[in-house]
Amino acid sequence: MTEVELLAAYSEARRQFVEKKFARDTQRARLAWIKAKMFTGSTGGVTERNMAIDVSEEIARKGQELREMTRELDLLKVEVDIIGIVIRFRGAPTPAGSHGEDTSESDSAREGDRAASD
Structure with a gap:
């Protein structure tokens, strides 16, 4: 590959990464919102509410x-x-x-685990 093709491939891969990350983060926020809505809409204690959310098929x-x-x-x-x-x-x-803005939460969680073990 020429340098121009390589840089174009890099740019396209970064664009796809950012789009997928945005979609994933949006879904993550929606899931958190649904969980919070279910929690506040259900009855019982905290443990009972959390268990109802955990067994929800949706x-x-x-x-x-x-x-x-x-x-x-x-x-x-x-x-x-x-x-x-x-x-x-x-x-x-x-x-x-x-560099910098594209580290996922799983990467930061792994780094936190490594720091805790040191």
Whole structure:
């Protein structure tokens, strides 16, 4: 691939990553809203309400969709990272804005686990 094609592929992969991340975060917020709505709309103690939410088929289905979206997002992140590595390996400057904002929560959770174990 030429440098121009490589940079175009990098740009396209980043665009897809940002779109998927936005969609995933939107679904995550919707799921949290549904859980909160179910919690406030149900009766009983906190434990009973949380158990009702946990066994809800709708919540389970949406949670699975969210996990699948997170997996797709992680795969796109790997693609972006690999293209970035190839660009740096060839000696071309990495496009601006390629670091920082694209770490997923699973990455930060893993980093937190590592810090806790140190």
